[in-house]
Amino acid sequence: MPLKSFYLLVFTAVLIVGIQAQGQSGLSSISGDSFESLPFKGLEGVLRAKPTNDRTYLDFVGSGDIQKSVSQGDNISANTGLGVIFERFRGFEQLIQSFELEGTINIASTSDSIIAEFDNNGLANRRDFGAYVLNPVSVNQSLFLNSNVYFGYPDETIFAEVARWVSGINIRAITSNNVWSYNDSIANLGALYFRIGLFHEFIPDNFRVKDDETEFGRSKYSIFFGLNYSYRGIIGDITADNNKELMQKVLGSTEKNFGGFEANFGFKLNNLRAEFQMPILVKENSISGLTNTQFIFSIKFIGGFPLRLTKVSDDNKSKLL
Numbered sequence: 001m002p003l004k005s006f007y008l009l010v011f012t013a014v015l016i017v018g019i020q021a022q023g024q025s026g027l028s029s030i031s032g033d034s035f036e037s038l039p040f041k042g043l044e045g046v047l048r049a050k051p052t053n054d055r056t057y058l059d060f061v062g063s064g065d066i067q068k069s070v071s072q073g074d075n076i077s078a079n080t081g082l083g084v085i086f087e088r089f090r091g092f093e094q095l096i097q098s099f100e101l102e103g104t105i106n107i108a109s110t111s112d113s114i115i116a117e118f119d120n121n122g123l124a125n126r127r128d129f130g131a132y133v134l135n136p137v138s139v140n141q142s143l144f145l146n147s148n149v150y151f152g153y154p155d156e157t158i159f160a161e162v163a164r165w166v167s168g169i170n171i172r173a174i175t176s177n178n179v180w181s182y183n184d185s186i187a188n189l190g191a192l193y194f195r196i197g198l199f200h201e202f203i204p205d206n207f208r209v210k211d212d213e214t215e216f217g218r219s220k221y222s223i224f225f226g227l228n229y230s231y232r233g234i235i236g237d238i239t240a241d242n243n244k245e246l247m248q249k250v251l252g253s254t255e256k257n258f259g260g261f262e263a264n265f266g267f268k269l270n271n272l273r274a275e276f277q278m279p280i281l282v283k284e285n286s287i288s289g290l291t292n293t294q295f296i297f298s299i300k301f302i303g304g305f306p307l308r309l310t311k312v313s314d315d316n317k318s319k320l321l
Helices: 003-022 041-047 064-072 126-134 158-163 241-251
Strands: 055-062 080-089 096-107 112-115 142-151 168-182 185-201 221-235 257-269 272-281 296-301 309-311 318-320
Touching (some): 112 126, 126 185, 126 221, 126 241, 142 158, 168 241, 221 272
Parallel strands (some): 112 168
Antiparallel strands (some): 055 080, 096 142, 142 168, 168 185, 185 221, 221 257, 257 272, 272 296
């Protein structure tokens, strides 16, 4: 996949997320009546920065030292992480029924590293280098973003029928830093994982979207299957000309971009998510642990301290609980 095309995909994903999030703050200079004649009338609650009655949830998640920093003003550790879970439920009849965003940023004084190990046959852990690029998850210096846009069921439209089979769009991005070492050669690098695709939700929406206080509101359960375009990229110092020999030694290739098809299946129970992924990245020169068909199994728990946004008055002010 050419880098220009990849950057365009990333820009599109960021734009979608920005449009959705922008609907939570500020005021619009366009009156509500002026939207009645516009072709995107069903999207005014998403596109406008207008206060809304949509059910909205915002949870910050982090480790114990983050909690102490927020509540007591303590210094933050050099090795920690902070995340956010954002959910906005608009209504089943809307073109965009709901929007979910999950993100985590981990920081550390040092990044992960992979050191070449040898046996009688040469490099013994070549697969470790490829597997890292395939799934660059890290608890040190890393970023994880996952977003779901659920389609609704506008009355008497073809889109409503499509939405019964195609539940929505999933966008995911993961990136982290690493250090690769081969004998006396050492190089820093970053790996980037991006995917975008369609998914089907098996649990009916009236069971999936539940809240303790209202009939509908927050996503509690999910069983999903998705088909995606998937990309992996190698960036950083290791891509410099003077490090090509190191890349060749550890990967068996100097290729930096990998794209292909990815299927995924998983389920969610509150903040616990389990997922199976099957990326198929085809290259002329195979790379152990990265190209061809690979399997990824993961269980991710998102937990921490919640921040709730609720409407408290008719002038659309909010308070934090």
